[in-house]
Amino acid sequence: MLISLDDYHPAADGVTADTAHFQRAIDDISAQGGGTLYVPPGPYLIGSLTLPANFTLHLAAGATLIASCRAEDYTTQTQSQAECSSRALLYAYGRKNITIEGKGRIDGNASAWFAAHADEMGYRLPLAQRPRILVLEACRQVTLQDFTIEQAPMWTIHLVSCEQVRISRLCVDNDLTMANTDALDIDSCRYVHISDSYFSAADDGICIKTTRKPTPLRGPAAHITITGTILRSNSCALKIGTETWDDIEDVVVTGCTIIDSNRGIGLLSRDGGRFRRLSFSHITFNCVYAPPVHWGKADPVFISVRPRHPEVTPGEIAWVQFSHLTGTTQGAINLHCETPGALHHISFDHVLIDQLPSEHPEQGWYDIRPPCNPANPTGMGLDNAWAINPATDRPWGVEAWPGGMPGLFAQGVSALSLSQIVIHRPDPLPPGWNPQLIVELS
Numbered sequence: 001m002l003i004s005l006d007d008y009h010p011a012a013d014g015v016t017a018d019t020a021h022f023q024r025a026i027d028d029i030s031a032q033g034g035g036t037l038y039v040p041p042g043p044y045l046i047g048s049l050t051l052p053a054n055f056t057l058h059l060a061a062g063a064t065l066i067a068s069c070r071a072e073d074y075t076t077q078t079q080s081q082a083e084c085s086s087r088a089l090l091y092a093y094g095r096k097n098i099t100i101e102g103k104g105r106i107d108g109n110a111s112a113w114f115a116a117h118a119d120e121m122g123y124r125l126p127l128a129q130r131p132r133i134l135v136l137e138a139c140r141q142v143t144l145q146d147f148t149i150e151q152a153p154m155w156t157i158h159l160v161s162c163e164q165v166r167i168s169r170l171c172v173d174n175d176l177t178m179a180n181t182d183a184l185d186i187d188s189c190r191y192v193h194i195s196d197s198y199f200s201a202a203d204d205g206i207c208i209k210t211t212r213k214p215t216p217l218r219g220p221a222a223h224i225t226i227t228g229t230i231l232r233s234n235s236c237a238l239k240i241g242t243e244t245w246d247d248i249e250d251v252v253v254t255g256c257t258i259i260d261s262n263r264g265i266g267l268l269s270r271d272g273g274r275f276r277r278l279s280f281s282h283i284t285f286n287c288v289y290a291p292p293v294h295w296g297k298a299d300p301v302f303i304s305v306r307p308r309h310p311e312v313t314p315g316e317i318a319w320v321q322f323s324h325l326t327g328t329t330q331g332a333i334n335l336h337c338e339t340p341g342a343l344h345h346i347s348f349d350h351v352l353i354d355q356l357p358s359e360h361p362e363q364g365w366y367d368i369r370p371p372c373n374p375a376n377p378t379g380m381g382l383d384n385a386w387a388i389n390p391a392t393d394r395p396w397g398v399e400a401w402p403g404g405m406p407g408l409f410a411q412g413v414s415a416l417s418l419s420q421i422v423i424h425r426p427d428p429l430p431p432g433w434n435p436q437l438i439v440e441l442s
Contacts (some may be wrong), residue, residue: 001035014043047073059104069112122291241268263296285327298331337412369397
């Protein structure tokens with residue numbers, strides 16, 4: 001069944017709400033057992049829409065869905081929560097065979113949800129509750145392809161406990177001054193394939209995680225492949241964690257490019273889930289410093305196991321392979337473990353890096369946030385990411401490199417394998433650089 005939205009006579013002026021026209025068309029398709037809603041060229045202002053099973057939303061070239069800037073237009077309550085967000089623009093729960101496709105775009109209208117200007121930390125203060133753009137929970141056979149999402153005000157695409165997901169030729173391009181606007185969050189999903197896409201955001205580009213959520217949605221993230229994708233982030237271009245309440249395993253990333261990112265690949269275990277069998281290969285990158293509000297210090301690879309909360313032991317990270325990495329960085333590879341024996345069997349081979357000097361004042365420091373703040377160990381919250389350590393005059397977890405910045409730093413790592421590691425450094429070394437290329441501490 002194919003229905004054109006024109007048959008429902010939307011205003012299509014980008015000013016008058018067309019939410020009811022969309023939902024009525026969607027419901028009519030659902031009543032017929034499924035089909036495709038064709039959205040012709042034009043601007044359409046909408047609030048929350050609920051998607052059914054066996055449904056395709058086709059956005060024609062020139063069609064733009066504009067997210068409402070009114071909180072009351074987001075009536076759909078999601079089961080999961082991201083930061084303080086429990087609302088979504090496009091939503092489905094427990095549905096099968098959902099496709100969003102076409103050359104059209106979705107405009108998240110982000111500027112309506114943030115302060116007009118960034119503060120001295122590079123942070124534009126957001127409203128307390130912002131909607132996510134697309135949230136699919138417990139769905140199967142999901143296809144997202146060809147369309148563009150711009151200017152999301154919160155997490156852009158949040159897939160929660162979904163299976164059999166295919167994402168291809170997708171573009172997410174968010175404002176680099178707006179925090180918490182992750183491009184793609186894969187949360188407790190299985191059998192996911194991502195290819196040939198572009199993700200750019202102030203927060204994480206692609207983030208694989210297992211958040212703490214209602215029991216029916218809990219579970220591991222597993223069997224995920226990412227290939228041929230370009231990533232850009234002021235935070236971490238490709239991150240696993242920090243929310244890791246369940247296991248994450250069998251992830252393969254290959255043939256990707258990371259550009260202008262504060263951190264390239266980040267694996268952060270803070271909660272109880274374990275990371276196992278992760279492979280990263282044939283990846284190019286350039287890592288540069290971002291405003292200090294973002295975690296990271298231009299690290300091409302960052303692996304960290306440390307408690308977020310004193311009563312929760314973080315899961316181990318093991319059997320991780322990096323091969324054929326090449327690029328430029330103003331920081332260093334940083335492997336850091338505070339739980340004895342929890343970071344092991346990590347291998348690097350065929351790594352070629354140009355380590356570049358920078359006038360940035362943070363080049364002598366590394367960033368292992370979020371930690372437990374000894375002064376206020378309450379787990380998630382501002383005390384972990386923002387509070388200042390009076391001993392360093394920097395946030396808890398931002399610390400000076402021991403002996404200066406090396407090319408690769410490893411602390412508390414067991415069974416670390418290094419082969420064919422070439423890191424070009426300035427000669428002579430700038431002040432604050434460690435004369436040792438590789439530093440390993442117990």
